[in-house]
Amino acid sequence: MKRNRLVVSLAAGLLGIAGAARAATTDTITVTVSLAEVISVAVAPNSWSLGAIALGNTVGPTTFTATVGNRVTKLEIVASDGAGGWAIGPTAGLNQFVVTVSNPPMALSKAYQVLQASVPAYGNKAFALTYSAPTSDDKGAGVSQGLSVTVRASAPTP
């Protein structure tokens, strides 16, 4: 039913093209779309357990694999601050932790960075994350410092 409606709508739009060379004029919106093409990302494993860690210590690398769907896909990555006030940064410090990526080498920040500009259809991208805890802390015990690392997929542009 949905597909039929789509086809009807497309046809209605194209019928309006008849006539001499002129601007296209129809009253119906139409869409151009490939319903077969999806954009997707799957990351395995789907969690990151850091285990016991002390201030000033480093955990990792932990390897992840991001797999994309049936089209060429750009992958980007970003991280958040800690929930309890620790900030993500390029170097470990007071209340500041670091998450680095192995390939390409970079320190994650709160702005998206390119993990891979173009992953082929059905391809994957392996990357490893390393967590370096702050060297010191004044937020106090019992404060949650969990963070999230987000992998984003989109169609690449030249």
Add this chain to the structure above:
Amino acid sequence: MMRCLRHFFLVSLIVAVGNRPQAASLKVAPARFIVHNVEPGRLYDVYQDTGLPLTIFNDDEATATWLLSTHRPSERGRWEKGYSEIPDARWFWFENSQITIGPHRKAYAKMYLKVPDGEKYCNQHWVVTLGIGSPPGPGGIALAVDVRAQIETKSKGDVRVRPDGLLGLRPSTVCFAEARSGTTDKTEAVLYNNDETTHTYTITSLQNHGELESKVYLSHSYEAIPEARWMEHENAVRIPPGSSALLPLVLKIPGDAAGFGKKWEDILFVQPDQGLAGFLRVQVNPRKSARAEATGGEY
């Protein structure tokens, strides 16, 4: 003692986060789409008017919740050549800003579109980015997908105001609806320089841009014109600020051309010396020559 206690909390919280049920995958269809012929001032229910929803698949074992949002594409990176950013991302929106999907199920997100009324918004080519992603908060590994929607407003040749944007074209789509082989057809568009400086605009066919995917630009049921050189046009135009220039187009389909029965399209990019490109969509409905039709021959 305090230092040990701090470490204990840090460890337990991150492990707990890691063990939370998480969506491991996110799949969205379509990957991109073009909405053509949007009339300013009119509210569109994209699903009702075209049958197209945004489909989100949950292939995981756990229920997943996703946030839906719309953005100007510059907030999310680069976008398709020839398109401008939608002036206001709020002109395109989802029915719900959040969607929850059970394991191994899919859900449809309805989309709406309304461009403010005004002739200046005719002849526009915009991109809006649709964001689908995990809710904020400490969540271990999160996922997001961006879908770029190409919005093309109604092409009109008789608007009385300058098109919106630094670069304007009127109309934004021209059609050669009865283009016979062996003959010459002509049409024209107007190119506006709405900037405050003089620009020289270079005009090139999509076929001159091997780095671009033609399927990103071509309309449904159209295929690329067999030879871009059949469409003659100026290669470069210099326009002072606030002025405009005619862009004559001459279509010459050779008498021995093949491929009739198919509709052709070309995208003519208009690239200023500084700034973002625009484009003119050119559609051709080719016909055999009158002689060929009379005799049933090829030409």
